[in-house]
Amino acid sequence: MRLVIIVGSVRHGRFGLVAAEWLASQAGLRTDFDIDVIDLDTVWLPDVMFMDPTECKPQAVQDLAPWLAEADAFVVVTPEYKRSFPASLKSAIDWYDEEWRAKPVAFLSYGGASSGLCAVAQLRQIFAEAHAVTVRETVSFHAHHDQDRLDRYNGLDTAGCPFNTGLDAARAMLDRLGWWARALRRARETEPYEPATQHCLGE
Template sequence: MVIGSNRDGRFGPVVADWLLSRLRPRADLDVDVIDLAATDLPTALTSRPSPDVAAELARVSPKLAAADAFVVLTPEYNHSYPAALKSLIDWHYAEWQAKPVALVSYGGVSGGLRAVEHLRQVFAELHAVTIRDTVSFHNAGSHFDEEGRHRDPAVADAAARRMVDQLVWWARALRTAKEEHPYTA
C-alpha cells in the first residue's frame, strides 16, 4: 500500500488504518506500506541521483519491485493527486509494469475521483493495470468517527472487499503470465 499524501494534518492515515485493518487479516495478502510522509524523493528527476536520493531509492524501490500488486491511497489536491505521489511514480518504471493497481481515494465533494482518473492515465503509460472498482470517500471526515472507525462499515467493507478480490485475481493472473511469458515494454 502506498499512502500518497505527505501533507501536514493529512487525513490519509485515518483511511489507511481503516483499509489496513481489512487487508492484514487476509491470508491471500502480505501487506507492506510505503508512507510518503516518511519518504523523501525530490520532484526533480536526474539520471544521477544525489547520495541522499540514492539511499531513499534503495529503501523504497525494492518494496515496489517485490510487490505483485499495489493499493494506492490518494487524496485529491486541486483536482488531481499529490506531487509526492507523482514523484514516487516517476522515479520508478519497471517496478509498476504488468502489475495491478487498486485505487482508494478521499476528498471533498468528489471523493478524490478526479485524482483517481488522472492516476489511471499515468499507470496505463507505465504498463500497469488499474482495477476498475475503487473505494472513495466523499467528504471523508464525515465517514469516520473520532477513533477512526467507519460510521457505515458494511457498505465500505463490501466495496473494499470487492476491490481487493479483483486486485488479488489480477495479481495472480499477471504473475502467472509473466512467469510463462516475461513482459517487455
C-alpha cells in the same frame, strides 16, 4: 502475494494515513495478502529528477525500490487537490519503471465533491503509461475535511470502523485486486513483461 499500500499525501494532518491503516486492517483479515504500508512522508524521495538515465539514483530511491519490486499488487491512497493528485505521488511514480510493470493498481481516494475520483481518473492514465493495470473497483470517502476530527468522519465511527458501504467497497476492491495479482504474477512467471518498442512514423 505481497500487497503494498502507498500513502500519497505528505500534508500535515492528512486523512490518508488513517485511511491506509484502515484498509490494511481489512486486507489483513484475508489469507491471500502480506501487507506493507509505505508512507511517502517518511521515505524522502527527492523532488528533482535527473535528465541522464544512466546516472546513479539517490539513495532514498534505491532504498524504496526493493519494496516496490517485490510487490504483486498496489493500492494508492490519494487525496484530491484542485481536481488532481499530489505532486509527492507523481514524483514517486516517476522515479520507478520496472517496479510497476504488469502489476495491478487499485485506489482509495478522498476529498472534494468527487470524493477524490477526479484524481483517480488522472492516475489511471499515468499508470497505463507505466504499464500497470488499474482495477475498476475503488474505495472513496467524501468531504472528510469538513469534520472537526478524523474519527468523526461520516464514514468512520470513533473506533475507526467504516460503515457497511465502506466495507463492501473495500472487499470488492480487494477481491478484484487479488484476482489480477494472481493472474499477472502467473503471466510474469511464464513470460517476463517487456514494453513494446515504439517506432517513429515512416520507420
